[in-house]
Amino acid sequence: MKAKVYITPKEGILDPQGVAIERALPALGFKGVTGVRVGKYIELDLPGGGDAAAEVDKMCKKLLANPIIEDFQFELVPE
Amino acid sequence: MKAKVYITPKEGILDPQGVAIERALPALGFKGVTGVRVGKYIELDLPGGGDAAAEVDKMCKKLLANPIIEDFQFELVPE
Numbered sequence: 230m231k232a233k234v235y236i237t238p239k240e241g242i243l244d245p246q247g248v249a250i251e252r253a254l255p256a257l258g259f260k261g262v263t264g265v266r267v268g269k270y271i272e273l274d275l276p277g278g279g280d281a282a283a284e285v286d287k288m289c290k291k292l293l294a295n296p297i298i299e300d301f302q303f304e305l306v307p308e
Numbered sequence: 309m310k311a312k313v314y315i316t317p318k319e320g321i322l323d324p325q326g327v328a329i330e331r332a333l334p335a336l337g338f339k340g341v342t343g344v345r346v347g348k349y350i351e352l353d354l355p356g357g358g359d360a361a362a363e364v365d366k367m368c369k370k371l372l373a374n375p376i377i378e379d380f381q382f383e384l385v386p387e
Contacts, residue, residue, distance in 0.1 A: 235349050250350070250371065257370050259363065261355030270314050270349035271329070276340030284338060291336050292329065 237268035316347035
């Protein structure tokens, strides 16, 4: 079982990488792009057995994401 | 139009963040997790008009991803 985890900065949390990208885009010819938010995308392979969704949820809370400033979502992809 | 961009290290490129996570998981009670790869997840709002897919493709190649060591995929979500 493969898991794909999407981690984003929470609404209202300053995202300096997003601000930097948003400022750089017009100079490259991309006008009018707004709301740039930069997060993390993590792929991992889970061992068989057990409740995969519960495991990934725990991994996110304990290690992959910082729940104080980040939201996370994930999907499980059977192989 | 919203774009969601997924950037991953190319196959064979060393991913130190992924290695660090993979080594940390067993100590937290998650056994047998392999193939951890850490990339970036970027959300942005595009202005209307023009060929959104072509624009985002160009943004990825010019700024968001490093095509030498990273792959990217994106999806467009109408609002």
